[in-house]
Amino acid sequence: MAKTYNWQIGREMEYPYESARPQKQFAMVMDLNKCIACQTCTVACKTTWTSGRGQEYMYWNNVESKPYGYYPLGWDVNILSRLGVQPMDGPVYRGKTLFDAAPQGEQVLGYLPDDLDYAHPNIGEDDSLGNMAQGAFLQLPHMQWMYYLPRICNHCTYPACLGSCPRQSIYKRPEDGIVLTDQTRCRGYRECVKGCPYKKTFFNPMTRVTEKCIGCYPAVENNRQTQCTITCIGKIRMQGFISVPDRLREDNPIDYIVHVARVARPLYPQFGLEPNVYYIPPVHVPHEYLSQMFGWGVERAIASYRKAAEDRKLLGALLLFGATPEIIHHYKLEGRYTIGYDENHAEIVRVPLSEPIHIRPLYDERHQTYRTNMT
Amino acid sequence: MRKQIIRLAAAAALLSAAGAAWPQAGLNAVRVGPAGPILDPDAGFWKSAKEMPVAMLPQMIAAPMHASPAVKELRVRAVHNGQWLSLRLQWKDPTKNDVMLTDQFGDQVAVELPIELKKDAPPNPMMGNKGGRVNILQWRAPFQRDVDHGEPDIRKLYPNSLVDVYPDQVLRATDARPYTGALGVDNPISRPRLSPVLDQMSEGWGTMTVKPDQHADGKGVWQDGEWRVVITLPMATESANSPRLAPGSSTLVAFAVWDGGTREVGGRKAWSSWVPLKLAK
DSSP states (O other): OEEEEETTTTEEEEESSOOOOOSSEEEEEEETTTOOOOOHHHHHHHHHHOOSTTOTTOOSSEEEEETTOOSSTTHHHHHHHHHOOOOOOOSSOOSOOTTTTOOTTOSSOOOOOOGGGGSOTTTTTTOOOSOOOTTOOOOSSOSSOOEEEEEOOOOOSSOHHHHHOTTOOEEEOTTTOOEEEOTTTOOOOOHHHHHOTTOOEEEETTTTEEEEOOTTHHHHTTTBOOHHHHTOTTOOEEEEEEOOGGGOOTTSHHHIIIIISOOOEESSGGGSSOOOEEEEOOTTSOHHHHHHHHOTTHHHHHHHHHTGGGOHHHHHHHTTTTSOSBOOOEEEEETTEEEEEOTTSOEEEEEESSOOOOOOOSEETTTTEEOOSOO | OHHHHHHHHHHHHHHHHHHHSOOSOOEEEEEOSOOSOOOOTTOGGGGGSOOEEEEOEEBOSSSSOBSSOSOOEEEEEEEEOSSEEEEEEEEEOSSOOOOOBTTBOOOEEEEEEESSOOTTSOOOTTTOBTTBOEEEEEEEHHHHHHHHHOOOOHHHHOTTOOOSOOHHHHSOHHHHGGGGGGGTTTOTTTSOOSSSEEEEEESSTTOOEEOSSOOOEEEEEEETTEEEEEEEEESOOSOTTSOOOOTTOEEEEEEEEEOGGGTOOTTSSEEOOOEEEEEOO
């Protein structure tokens, strides 16, 4: 094991290989307040990448309901219970990572899901199991709550799949940090399926090797955001690149959202993989639950998000979500617009910070009728 | 961590002792009549070869380690016909595992031979070492099933699966290739198999490579809680990556075995140290 630095847990940690950060790191931000689980991302991913033989039960992108939805079944509670209760007070995480907790003779603490765990994504997840109590009313956080969690591979800085592969069939690309499985080298041992806590490597029973989310690298190489991002009808996603905190660029919208405004948090940072998908936590969910899932800093993230209208730079970054299929490397506020630029600072998109408002009189003179907001 | 290093060192010392020592007891490959690859595990001539029990050891050198493998002993017989060497491996296995799903692993067994044998410095029995290349012939139960019953389709693995259309049903072969994953890049464990044995070479952990030229063959039969597997290879080929054997010559042989029922795969295996192998004149 080598000593590496994981900024998400604020400390050095052990990892099977020396740290070698890529020149750029693939990253994504998802706003959980806006996801409605329409599964357009899932379908876009499925039709683009996993419509072949042996991929029938494979979803590189999935959307599950929390707290009681999972794909594969029980993935996060299974690994959380194996890791055990850990101190989570942050910003320096003093508990064990999955690498610290590796059993003797193994690289990482993990478990292999049952095949059936992949069989019924989303089944029964949103069934109503009871009524609200008499006199209940909605407050924040909600008394009864749930939310949707879209997930792809986190293209971790310290991937457990890569660390647990005895054949070094998994690699992290130096140019963009995307984590890939070498389809000629893999022998289907499934150590990565066991090792990845997010369960985002999949065994293909027809080809008998592992397959995983490829971060839409052919798109990313052409400055285009991933399929799951550009097809999102709720515009909840932005895909780009993230810097380490001490090299952050305030004009990179993902850096601003994650490092400056700190409204987005990684998924289970305590696992120690430095995952690179960042989530804006849902504001209506109890903080205790969110803290377990997104670590310390959840309350601050929610407070900042709720004041996004007052932070023009944050608002500008958030309004670029879903505004263009191209990857936004830089952005700037100019007058009433937020403007996204490509890597060479050429303008690619311009979004108004506020929509024009038209107030129409209650009585429509032309049609001799009253306007109502009924449809 | 320190405890682990000490254990590793102890295991490595044990290994080098096992590798350096030249055990006296060994296998004798008797000469048998029929020409060509020797494939039948139930042929009568196996009775003429003396059976040797080989103790199988836990793999405790490289991660992932495996402290308690399921198979403790292989029973091995060897024969040759002047052109083909054949080893028959038998072991008790209450479950036949020849289907691969996320949580299902296949039974496997492997025979290892030095590609070049220097008497004073045999290769490391654990998959060789730099300068000590080994030929590893691995039989896999799922491949045997493919050979015997044809490649599985998804309806055999998942009877209730529903699929509208596959890319290869509507696209030309070249256009559908990107949707075939490892099959499309000719991964040797994905492509349809003519033989249940993979002919491979290795020069240390993590270097196992399937040879471009496949010479080995074999056949496995599971019956009454026991596998009987034959692995056969030509005694001399044109390949520089195969051992060269002749009647009357000696070499070393080592074994590895995996029980799919207890999820043994890759480094999670039982292995043996070198066993001397003498080929009758």
